[in-house]
Amino acid sequence: MRVLYSYFPWQRCGDSLTGWAAPCHPDDGRIAETGEHRDLAGGYHQSCDLRKWISLEVIGLLGLTRFGQMQSPRWDNGCIAEELRWGSDYYQKLVREDGGMLDSVFIPLGWGPRDFYLSDSPPPAMWSTIRHQALLAAYFQPRDAAYSETCKQVALRVWQYMTSTKPRYEKYQAPALPPLGHDHLNSWYAGFYPGSALDLAHRLCAAVALYRVTGEPGLLEDAVQSASALVDLQVGSAGENNDVGACFWEDPARKNLVESGGYFWHSTGPLGLCELLELKPEHPDSAKWRKAVERVAQQYLNTSRRNPWGLIATRWSIQDQPVPAPGAGQSVSDLYNGGKLDLPGAAGPDRFAVYQYRSYGYNVPISAAGVFMRYAAKLTGRNEYRCVAQRQMDWILGCNPYDASAVEGVGYNQPLRGFYGEFFPPTPQIPGAVSTGLTSGSILMQNSGFANEYDMPVVGWVLWLMTEQAGSSVPQGK
Numbered sequence: 486m487r488v489l490y491s492y493f494p495w496q497r498c499g500d501s502l503t504g505w506a507a508p509c510h511p512d513d514g515r516i517a518e519t520g521e522h523r524d525l526a527g528g529y530h531q532s533c534d535l536r537k538w539i540s541l542e543v544i545g546l547l548g549l550t551r552f553g554q555m556q557s558p559r560w561d562n563g564c565i566a567e568e569l570r571w572g573s574d575y576y577q578k579l580v581r582e583d584g585g586m587l588d589s590v591f592i593p594l595g596w597g598p599r600d601f602y603l604s605d606s607p608p609p610a611m612w613s614t615i616r617h618q619a620l621l622a623a624y625f626q627p628r629d630a631a632y633s634e635t636c637k638q639v640a641l642r643v644w645q646y647m648t649s650t651k652p653r654y655e656k657y658q659a660p661a662l663p664p665l666g667h668d669h670l671n672s673w674y675a676g677f678y679p680g681s682a683l684d685l686a687h688r689l690c691a692a693v694a695l696y697r698v699t700g701e702p703g704l705l706e707d708a709v710q711s712a713s714a715l716v717d718l719q720v721g722s723a724g725e726n727n728d729v730g731a732c733f734w735e736d737p738a739r740k741n742l743v744e745s746g747g748y749f750w751h752s753t754g755p756l757g758l759c760e761l762l763e764l765k766p767e768h769p770d771s772a773k774w775r776k777a778v779e780r781v782a783q784q785y786l787n788t789s790r791r792n793p794w795g796l797i798a799t800r801w802s803i804q805d806q807p808v809p810a811p812g813a814g815q816s817v818s819d820l821y822n823g824g825k826l827d828l829p830g831a832a833g834p835d836r837f838a839v840y841q842y843r844s845y846g847y848n849v850p851i852s853a854a855g856v857f858m859r860y861a862a863k864l865t866g867r868n869e870y871r872c873v874a875q876r877q878m879d880w881i882l883g884c885n886p887y888d889a890s891a892v893e894g895v896g897y898n899q900p901l902r903g904f905y906g907e908f909f910p911p912t913p914q915i916p917g918a919v920s921t922g923l924t925s926g927s928i929l930m931q932n933s934g935f936a937n938e939y940d941m942p943v944v945g946w947v948l949w950l951m952t953e954q955a956g957s958s959v960p961q962g963k
């Protein structure tokens with residue numbers, strides 16, 4: 486955990502004594518619409534480039550915060566609080582007076598000031614900032630009451646904006662596209678709109694975290710409504726006897742499954758339901774939430790049993806045809822049949838659910854699924870779920886067909902990291918860095934390290950999973 490933690494100070498951006506390039510980007514940033522300078526220095530280089538994506542960096546900081554809340558290592562001596570504050574200060578600068586958040590796609594590339602926009606960040610950036618600042622308010626409560634209060638007020642201001650000023654927003658459109666890579670930036674956020682599963686999942690996690698530090702009944706009621714709307718989107722009885730029943734629709738139109746391969750789903754929806762269940766196990770709606778959680782845990786368990794490494798399949802999607810059995814000489818598809826879907830109306834053609842184990846960047850989903858399995862084990866008493874959580878950890882540390890650890894400085898045979906295109910200047914080797922997900926392409930020299938990028942979200946979630954597996958070292962009630 487100490488090695489993983491060290492990724493954060495190494496990656497600091499701005500005027501620090503620890504960042505690998507420090508001091509750097511002291512002039513962040515330039516407000517694109519007006520040309521004025523505003524102090525937006527700080528935060529982190531998120532991955533193997535110099536950017537500090539607002540919607541993604543925070544996902545890693547959630548893991549770091551949970552680590553700080555649950556572990557009390559001897560080497561801490563105040564450095565964990567200092568690190569949490571470093572990340573938090575940057576996010577607080579991004580929050581506008583009205584509670585919305587500035588946006589950026591971090592152009593121009595290089596060491597000069599980057600452009601920031603007065604227009605809103607993508608919705609997950611704002612929902613996750615509420616969750617993050619609320620967790621920080623709890624962390625700092627016994628350590629620095631004034632800073633705790635600031636975090637709480639920032640979280641409430643963004644919450645107010647998302648639920649009062651911006652309750653019926655349009656799909657996100659990036660203010661500009663970066664010149665190298667990220668052409669599909671807008672599709673990252675296409676699943677976020679009011680009433681969508683991703684939006685409900687993020688709102689649920691934000692409301693639960695904020696309720697814990699404020700005790701406001703309205704926030705609990707909001708969490709309950711999001712949770713109930715979310716479980717209504719679970720495929721459920723339409724696929725009761727196969728694994729697809731645990732999946733969620735993207736929205737009430739029930740045409741597509743929620744995008745589950747990236748940063749946003751496994752780190753929110755299923756976990757949010759667990760957190761609410763822990764908070765209010767006796768709520769009249771809790772039976773529905775529990776059923777939804779049990780379905781997800783069973784699906785994770787089932788797919789983990791269908792390969793020798795215990796890996797959970799985390800990406801589900803829909804096709805018009807089932808995956809055919811491979812003919813002689815054909816390679817085996819990386820898609821597996823997950824069952825037929827009964828669509829509403831039943832007039833259209835049949836559609837089929839398929840699942841995938843190693844979609845691009847799968848280390849965040851499997852670490853988040855591991856954290857979920859720990860919660861699910863507590864809620865259901867089924868200890869086998871804890872073993873499945875550990876298998877995800879084992880996979881990341883080297884128990885995989887590549888015999889390679891995804892964590893720099895821990896284990897063996899780490900593949901080369903990305904070294905091309907937008908990854909200049911090259912990021913040095915950083916102890917504790919975790920790459921996004923090993924695939925067969927990770928170890929081919931001609932790929933120049935494609936798919937082996939370091940990334941802050943995965944570092945944070947592997948650290949969170951380790952924290953859960955290690956057990957809490959903080960006495961109850963602290």
Ligand SMILES: [Zn+2]
Binds near residue numbers: 498499506510535
């Ligand atoms: Zn920098």
